[in-house]
Amino acid sequence: MELFDLSGKTALITGASGGLGASFARELAAAGAHVVLAARRLEKLESLANAIEASGGKALAVAMDVTDPDSVTAAFATVQETLGRPCDIIINNSGISRDDWFTRMTEEDWRAVMNTNLDGVWRVAKAGANALIDAGKPGSIINIASITARRPQHTIAAYAASKAAVEHFTHVMALELARYGIRSNAIAPGYFSTDINDEFLESEQGEKMRKRVPMRRFGEYRELAGALLLLASDAGSYMTGTTIVVDGGHLVSTL
Template identity: 85%
Template sequence: MELFELTGKTAMVTGASGGLGAAFARALAKAGAGVVLAARRLEKLEALAGEIESSGGKALAVEMDVTDPASVEAAFKTVQDKLGAPVDIIVNNSGISRDNWFTQMTEEDWRAVMNTNLDGVWRVAKAGANALMEAGKPGSIINIASITALRPQHTIAAYAASKAAVDHLTRVMALESARYGIRVNAIAPGYFKTDINDEFLDSEAGDKMRKRVPMRRFGKHEELAGALLLLASDAGSYMTGSTIVVDGGHVVSTL
């Protein structure tokens, strides 16, 4: 279990104000990492930081809008100023969806999804990797992709395309960063209830989807912790450019 230990490390989680991001932050803090909670809703981050600190962990809430380059740079500067060092681990979790048939999607909705889900991942990884390289430190970047990057589904063209791009971008980042001791991997979750999809998963259509998952259920947030800690810790020290699918067997279900 010492391989999964994160004591002395600092991890940044984007989109940490709720859903999977908050679950990732709790798992990292429980493993011993100090956590930097990044999102636009500072009040929610501060509440989560208080929760983590009341349990004996360390947390810093930082406002960040991943669609705004200046906001990303300012957040990393705040971390450097307050902690005196760059973060060791980055979990690129921020994401949105604008569901519609591709023929009916507006330019604005398409760009909004790409700007958050793809461009935001690039902005945060770029800032984090540059900070690590400047400090001469190794690190781990974990991008959150999706099984929709691997199998098609109706009405989520922008979301699926953005996540497929993140999946491949992860491999390119891994190739370019390996010489600096920076590992870049991804997690592709299946269906876990979040603010983005809870209405759909609770619907009749969502229940039909649940029955097509080989495990016959959707995932629990804590069931992503194993993959997360593997990639964040020395347990995954020889892993880079990998995407770990955590989906109850959904992508291997029969057509």
């Protein structure tokens, strides 16, 4: 278990105000990391930070809007000033969706999804990687992709395209950052209930989707912890440029 120990490490999680991001923060804190909670809603982050510290962990809440370059820069500066070190682990989790047939989607909605899901990943990864390179430290960057990057689904063209781009960007990052000892990997979750999809999963269409998952259920947040800790810790020290799929067998289901 020492391989999974994150004591002495600092981990930044974007989109940490709820859902998967908050779950990731709790798991990383429980493994010993000093977690940096990043999102636009600072009041929610502070509540989570207090809960983590009440459980014996260490947490810092910082405001960050991944669509705003200045906000990303300021957040990383705050981490450096407060903790005196760069983040060893970066979890790119922020994401949104604008669901519609691509022929009806507006330019505004398409750009909003790309600016958060793809451009935001690039901004945060760039800032985090450069901070590690400047400090001469190794690290791990984990981008949250999706199984929709590999299997098409109606009305989520922008989301699926952004996640496909994130997965390939993860591979390019791995190639370019390996020389610095910085690993880049992705996790592709299947269907987990989040603010983005909870209404769909509870609908009649969502029930049809559940029946197509070989394990006949949607995922629980704790079931992403294994992949997260593997990629964040020394247990995955020789892993870079890979994507771990956690989907109950959804991708291997028959057509």
